[in-house]
Structures are given as structure tokens and as C-alpha cells.
Amino acid sequence: MASKQVRLTFDGDEVTRPLIYEMGHEFDIVTNIRMADVDKDTGWVVLEIVGQEEEIEKCLIWVQSHGVRVDDATLGDVIEG
């Protein structure tokens, strides 16, 4: 089993959609919300995803296809000025 920590950023309509619930139903993974801050227009969720590596990757491609930005949970951009 693999584990991945990602930061999902929601913007617009996705804020109100239960995408994390749907991820757990569409793919064979376990999600664990570790930090989050969501308001009416935007929000982010730091999520730990446990499952087979391939399944996690498929899940992340799926959630991105719904307009959610996916980043490494802890780093932000690593390129600097």
C-alpha cells in the first residue's frame, strides 16, 4: 500500500460538490482529511490518500478532471526567484 499527501484547491462550483466522498466511492482508496479551510467561494483540503499507487494516481487524475487543483501537501511551488 502507498500513501500520498496532497493539497486540493477548490474554486467555484466544486466547493459545494462532495468530491472527496465521490473519490472514496469511485476508487479503491481511503481518504483522511488532515487540515482544511473552506469558505463559500474557495477552499483547500490537505488530504492523505492510502491505496495502491496506481489507484491513487487514477483518483488524482479524476479529481483534476473536475477542475480541482492538486499539489504536494507540504511544499507549494519549489521554484523560487
Place this chain on the structure above:
Amino acid sequence: MSFAYALACRECGREYGLEPIFSCDFCFGPLEVSYDYDLIKDTMNVASIEAGPPTIWRYSPLLPVDPQYKVDIGTGYTPLIRADRLARAIGIDTLWIKNDTVNPTWSFKDRVVSMAIGKAREFGFEAMACASTGNLANSIAAHSAAAGMDCFVFIPDDLETGKVVGSGVYHPTLVTIDGSYDDVNRVCTELSYQRPWAFVNINVRPYYAEGSKTLAFETAEQLEWRAPDRVVAPMASGSLFTKIWKGFQELEKIGLIQNPTTKMSGAQAQGCSPIATAYEAGSMNFVPQKPDTIARSLAIGNPADGYYALKTMEQTGGGAAMASDVEILEAIQLLAETEGIFAETAGGVTVACLKKLVEQGAISKNEETVAYITGAGLKTIEAVSSEIRQPIHIQPKVEEFDAALEAYN
């Protein structure tokens, strides 16, 4: 000696040893260096600082690096210049420019890299690495050369010539990446997990970031041990902005300044403004952006310290502004023409936003303000070369000069 004793999570407060780690195992929050301020108070005072070298190392007790591992190429203690002509031009009474263009590799990055490389040596790393749009690359290459360490620098393949040469001359392993901005981020993040290198803004990031505090230490000392009413500083990851405020707070903790009430204002380019956009929307959640600006040294679309920058604005009663590329170029010219300082595009962002905040009334005329100019203009000549007035061209005859001068004026 250093009085750092732990890394602490900025979210949940959980403590860790001083190791090359950067995030909390429990909540994934960022880690920050903790110091024993009571011990520092006993050893650090105005006299001890004044007896120190004219560099950032005069504040050693408040830095995370054991001085025996430091790599000192003369960084810091840069001029704080009273900018009366610029102040008049933008309509403010008292303005100071912290001129960080005069560091060894001509940007403030020498401050943070000094911390990263010192700590990397302490941890026993043999190689330094970074992903950069220029200034960080220049600085890490220079410091690694001075320390005799291997250095791996990853840069986008369309970088300005000055910044490529400014790294290459120190002979690092320089890698240009053919791909989008996101590709550079992804490749370097993956490499950081695979290679036994000190990646300056990844595994030694908590120490690296501490270097920016020295901008506040120097400002307070140069103002004869007080903090200004207002700071205007550029924001990329948001780290420099938050650390300037941390620096003033630390000086208060050890009794060197009294009750700093500095309002912190951040400056971003319109083409990459996740933090300023969130501020204007009244939100503490920024939405990452794809950068599209001439201010490439500030082009961080997903800023790691964006939330903390917004929090600093909220805590201090400060704010943020953003400047278009045209306004950035005009501000570079304005700073050069009024104060004789040639700043890179990030400096243009700072001056343009300062001007805007004064015009909007967000900064009042009587606030003593310090603007941080963080990099030299020779690094981004391409950005301004089409803006400058063409020189007079004459044959070697005095009468030609007289005629041409009349036409020129």
C-alpha cells in the same frame, strides 16, 4: 553559538529536533525554528551587536546556524537610504529604501542561502540544490563555490542571460528544464525525494527562511533601535514578508525595541498575485495561479507561505497591492531617476505598489515607511532595455554635440 533548540509546527505546535525536515508528520503544517529568547537576552545587546562584523552574522544568536559552519561572503548590513526625492514624487513624508541590491550576488537571497548552506554543512550534506528563476540560483552557486561544495541548479530554459551567466560563472551543475513552470516544480520536487542533497527551499527550508529576519534586524538597528510605522515588501512565497515581521517581534522579545506596531504591506505583480488577490477578496484562502509577469523573481503561483502572509497582514493592520507590468517598468524608472537605485523587476513591483497604496490612502502621508528593494536591475536588463531613452549619437565634433543636445532636450 546558536540558541535554536527545536523545530515547531506552525499549525499544531508539535516540536521536532533540529533535523533536515520541513513539515509536521501529524498535520503536514510547515516547521519553524524555535529559540531560547531568555538565553539570547542574556548574551545579545546593542554593544555585542555593534562589536560584530558588518554582515548578517552580527545577529548570530538569533540565527539557526552554529557560526563554526557559516559561509560568509559578506552578506547583509546593506544601506538604509533616506529616499526624500522618491517620497516627494509619491506624496509621503518619510520614506526609507532598504537597498538589498548590494549583496554579494546582488539580491536578498544571499541572506537566506547563508542560512541554508551553513545548516547543510552542519548536517553533513555534501551538495546543495535548488530550483530557481535566477536570484536564488546565483546565490546558491556562489555560496557553494565559496564552501567547496557540489551544487545543482535547475532553471527554466528561457531565463534572462544575466541570470544564467550569474550562476554559470561559479561553475555549478546548471540544468535548464524544457517545460512549463509546473514541470520544473514537479521534476525538482521528485528529485528532492530521491537525491541526498540539501535542497535549499525543501529539506532545509525552515532554516533557510530564517535569513530574511536579518532585514528587520538591520532596519531596526539603522533606525536606532525602533521599528518603522509601515513596511512595504515584495511577496513571492510570502516567506520574506512574514519573516520581516517575525524579526521585529524577536527584537521586542529580547528587549532591543519596544512594542513594534509596524503595519505590513505586501506587493505582488498582477500577473502572479495569489496573495494580493485573496487579500482584496477578504479571504484567507488564496487560489493558486499560473504566473504571467515580467517580475519572474516573484512568480510563485502556489506560495507556500501565502496563508501566513495573509495572517501577518491581518495581525498588523497592513494589506496588499498589485502592479501591472507597465506600472512595474515605470516604477523601476522612477526609483532610478529619483534615488539612483537600479532595481530588478521585483523592486519595481514594490515601488509601484507603494505608490498605489499611498494614492489609495491605505498608507497615510505621515507614516514612516520602509520599502525593501531586494534585487539589482542588471539582472533583468531585458525587461527595461526597450524603455530607456536612446543615447545621442554624433560624429566627433563639438558643434554636432551642441546641435544634438538642443534637439535631445
